[in-house]
Amino acid sequence: MSNRGPVATHRSATGIPSGRLAIWWVVASEIFIFGGLISCFVLFKLNGTPGFEDASQTSVIAGAFNTFVLLTSSLTVVLAHAAIERGDRKKAFNFIWCTFGGGIVFLMVKIYEYSGKIISGHTITENLFWSFYYTMTGLHALHVIGGMAIMALISFDILKGYNFQRVELIGIYWHFVDLVWIFLFPLFYIANF
Amino acid sequence: MSGAHAHPNYVKIWFWLVILLVISTLGPMLEIPAITLVTAFGIAVVKAFMVAANFMHIKFEKHIIWFMMLMSLTLLGVFFFGVAPDVMQTEGDQWIDCIADNSCVEQRL
């Protein structure tokens, strides 16, 4: 395990392993990206821009269900981390794939939502609310897909016996993706005033 | 090596997150904007905190990570509150409509 890569990768003057430190920097920079978009959305909304009442048109049930799915997938990925800390590779592998499955369910609900909305005429160019809706949930979904791809790769690594620490790292990333959704949900589904 | 650290009861945290989700979904049904604000966004903040502290282990992490996240959110706040007056306030109360009262030329504006 430590023959891969330079000595630099395994040093830790701060006491935090470099992989974990790096993933937190990723989270910090992503806070600005999603935070930037959310700020812009909130600015327009508070300004009374026409179109923002359309939050009532999104399906609260779909949104709440997706929130539940992501929360549960966050649970499974952290249980994967707990499992691999105990050394239980098989269980960690299974938990990772449960998380992956949660991602699949989330995406399917989103596809269902998108097609439903587009068919009823709510396209991305209809008004600013829908522009933000598709852009932000779309960007979020891309992050979900990216996370799923990476955790799939990691799951095979840990089964072969190496890079156990990466379970925690993809977990932190996945929790962040969940966090963004925790804020997107009220903005796009609930706050319909 | 992350080393052994105390684990919160993940399932218990998840359970409370789901309860909060249900409350935040039901809140708007009362159709009182103030309550919706609290239940929807207030709860979102609480949920975010719980996920960050427990699932992401910020509670058990060295403080520098917490500091990084706090700084990021603070700067985001600077962005929001710096831009808000400009984007949101289109009616300025310091502007003089000199075109309407033909005083532009006099004032050389």
Add this chain to the structure above:
Amino acid sequence: MSEAATAEQTENHAEHHEELSFLYKYILPVDHKMIAMQYMFTGLIMAVIGGFFSYVFRMQLAFPGESIPLFGIVGPGEYNMLVTNHGTIMIFWVAMPVLIAAFGNFLIPLMCGCDDMVFPRLNRLSYQIFLVSALVLILSFFVKGGGFGGAWTAYPPLSSVPEFSLTDWGASLWVLAVALEFVSFLLGGINFVTTAMNARAPGMKMMDIPIAVWFIVIAVILFMASVGPLIAGAVMLFMDQRIGTTFFLPSGGGDPLLWEHLFWFFGHPEVYVVLLPTMGIVADIITVFSRKKLFGYRTILYTAFATGGLSFVVWAHHQFVAGIDPRMANVFVVTTVLISIPIAEMMFSYIATLYGGSIEYTTPMLWALSFLVAFLIGGVTGIYLGASAVDVYFHDSYFVLAHFHYTFFPITIIGMFAAITFWFPKMFGRMMNETLGKIHFWGTFIPFNCIFLPLFFLGLAGQHRRIYNYNHFPDLATEELQDIRVFATTSLIIMLLFQVVFLYNFFYSMFKGEKAPDNPWKANTLEWTVPSPPPHGNFKTLPTVYRGAYEYSVPGREMDYWPQNMPPDEK
């Protein structure tokens, strides 16, 4: 992982690696030094392109309507494309890759005493994404309509509506190129920060880190924090352009001012992102060639933190005349003027370092000193612009242009030459020719002042920016003003010609220069303790650090320098 040096941590596995093929050594390297070279050469090539654009548009300004050699006629569309891409290239594809990516990559592992970056393969990926971004930008020049012409600030609706910008795909490719460059530097930045935080040699405390490393790391943190909202904005702009959303279109409920805020919230910290690495490099060069301890290490560090923090609350000084609330403008006037204080403090500290030192006027030192002079003028003129009442007159005039060239040129060009001439021996194992270096220096510095000093006066005369032909404005088409324009252009041509001296020196010395010893400048930092150029893995045995980076002329020592890794009892 404890900080104590363990056998595993100091023993260098690099020596066990086999010789790499050409593909894995030069095209797909993971070694930070080679990746640094890739960034540097890409940046230098882009500098040639950006410099060529400046030649063309300055020729147009001096001889309006004439066909420019090597280009042709410059109409308004071409002019806009040239100035837009000159600015964009110089900031994103020259300043950042050379100062931050190339020198950050080269120096951080060496100065911190480790064998590579913490994530070498991520490092390689960062460069690959960067290369793609450069190619996408170049591609934008060749699509129908030509390259984007909406200024590097890309304000919508000009930049978001193809009917207005007249550069449909050029505009979108421009946004895409910039977005890719941002992603590349985000990834690279994470690598730099993690390496500097975690992979330092045993014994190297935070206050022992050389200022060059500190400043590059702070710059990269500033970048990571400020670029997020602009990435959000770039996504929105791209969608406005291609899909027809109306994020920035008032007719659809959007707000063009929002883009301005998103852009400048990044744009202002960005100038400190490029400034800090150069200031760090200059700090190191000045100390070495004064043979004196850096004055006020901690002060300089804290002022860098202050600058970084303040840089986030000054951005609206770019929008004083955009119709923002004047009360908001007042706030930003105060913060803008305040931010000059920490930077002035840094300059004072550098001057205090020089005072009483044994100055050696080598080429790198000349560049470092000229940086102080030129940047001083740039910074002071910025204070004028920071006063909103004055800015009402000066906004969008050549005064602004001269101001930011008196800051950006020292940062990018002078900083680049200072760093290259200083670390060339370490990078290539040979010495550059001092005489040619000095000729190049004077042939660049004097013409630089001849180009931009007159431009302040053009600004005072009311000449506005981004106009392709001043003959259309009778007030500005006077003989005196046109003479100034011709003078500036002539100086530019002279300056560009002198760069041939540098190119000759650079390439000749690379192959035929005098072989460089490990430590030709007798400096303290760790990169000078390894052979020139450093082998794969950098250090035979990874060093332990015993002191700070600036122990020069320590009383009681025979040598006037004291390398960081020399054990305390050794003479």
